[in-house]
Amino acid sequence: MSTWPELFAAHVQARPDAIAVVFEDESLTYAELDARANRLANRLVAEGAGPERFVALAVPRSTDMIVAEVAVLKSGAAYLPIDTDYPADRIAYMLSDASPVCLVTTDGLLSRLPETLPRLSLDDPEVWAGSADAPAGPVAVTNAAYVIY
Numbered sequence: 001m002s003t004w005p006e007l008f009a010a011h012v013q014a015r016p017d018a019i020a021v022v023f024e025d026e027s028l029t030y031a032e033l034d035a036r037a038n039r040l041a042n043r044l045v046a047e048g049a050g051p052e053r054f055v056a057l058a059v060p061r062s063t064d065m066i067v068a069e070v071a072v073l074k075s076g077a078a079y080l081p082i083d084t085d086y087p088a089d090r091i092a093y094m095l096s097d098a099s100p101v102c103l104v105t106t107d108g109l110l111s112r113l114p115e116t117l118p119r120l121s122l123d124d125p126e127v128w129a130g131s132a133d134a135p136a137g138p139v140a141v142t143n144a145a146y147v148i149y
Contacts, residue, residue, distance in 0.1 A: 001141050002141070003139045003140065003141050003143075004073050004139075004145065005073060005074045005134070005139055008034070008070070008073075008074075009034070009134065011030060012030045012031060012033075012034045015030055016029060016030055016031035016034075017029050017030075017031065018030055020032075020033045021033055021063050021066045021067075023061070023062055023063045023066075026062075026063050027063075028063055028066075028067075033066070033067060033070060034070075034134075035132040036067045036071075036128070036132075037067050037070035037071040037074055038071075038074065038131065038132045038133060038134050038135065039071075039127075039128050039129070039130045039131065039132055040067060040068060040071035040104075040122075040127065040128070041070075041071040041072070041074035041075045041134075041135045042130040042131050042133075042135050043120065043127055043130050044071055044072060044075040044077065044101075044102070044104075044120075045075050045076075045135050045137060046130075047101050047102045047118055047120070048101035048102070049072065049075040049076070049077040049101050049102070050075060050076045050077055050137055050138075051076040051077070051137075051138060051139060051140065051143045052078075052143065052144065053076075053077045053078070053100075053101050054077060054078050054079070054080045054098045054099065054100040054101065054147060055072045055075070055077045055078075055079050055080065055100050055101060055102060055103075055104060056079075056080045056082050056094075056095060056098070056100040056102070056103040056104065056117075057069065057072070057079050057080065057081050057082060057103075057104050057105075058081075058082040058084050058103060058104070058105040058106075058109055058113055059104060059105060059106060059109075059122065060084075060106065060108075060109070064106070064122045067122075068104050068122065072104075073145060074134065074135055074139075075135055075137070076135075076137050076138065076139040076143055077101070078143070078144035078145055078146050078147055079145070079146045079147075080094065080098050080100055080146070080147050080149075081146070081148070082094065082095075082103070082113070084109055084112055084113070088112075088114075091113065091114065092114050092116070094149050095114060095116060095117065096116070097149075098147060098149075100117060101117075101118070102117060102118040102119065102120055103117055103118070103119045103120070104119075104120050104122065105119060105120070105121060105122070106121055106122050106123050107121050107123040107124075108123075
């Protein structure tokens with residue numbers, strides 16, 4: 001049985017120039033999505049992401065939201081979506097209870113989110129500065145993909 005990252009890699013190899021994601025006036029091919037997700041996944045692994053760990057995602061609907069979800073899955077971790085419209089105490093509870101290794105968000109949302117854990121802004125060029133090679137690490141079909149509260 002193949003893992004999600006393995007299945008995705010096979011699809012990227014088979015159709016690298018096909019459109020994978022479209023949001024408003026932005027689109028990404030599978031090759032572009034793969035490269036961006038790998039850069040973020042490698043950063044997430046450096047932050048401690050991996051199997052049976054969580055990464056919180058407070059990212060508005062966008063191509064970056066899909067990139068972030070793919071990156072978390074490539075890292076082997078599970079993502080915890082954070083709806084920034086929730087009350088602050090609800091968000092604080094979710095983050096405290098799940099204990100994610102970090103919170104991925106955007107500059108526009110940073111001020112609305114707790115500072116209780118490492119935060120990565122997708123607007124920071126340093127987040128994208130890493131390797132575009134797929135992260136190496138143990139990912140199993142039994143690993144969680146996401147957690148929903």
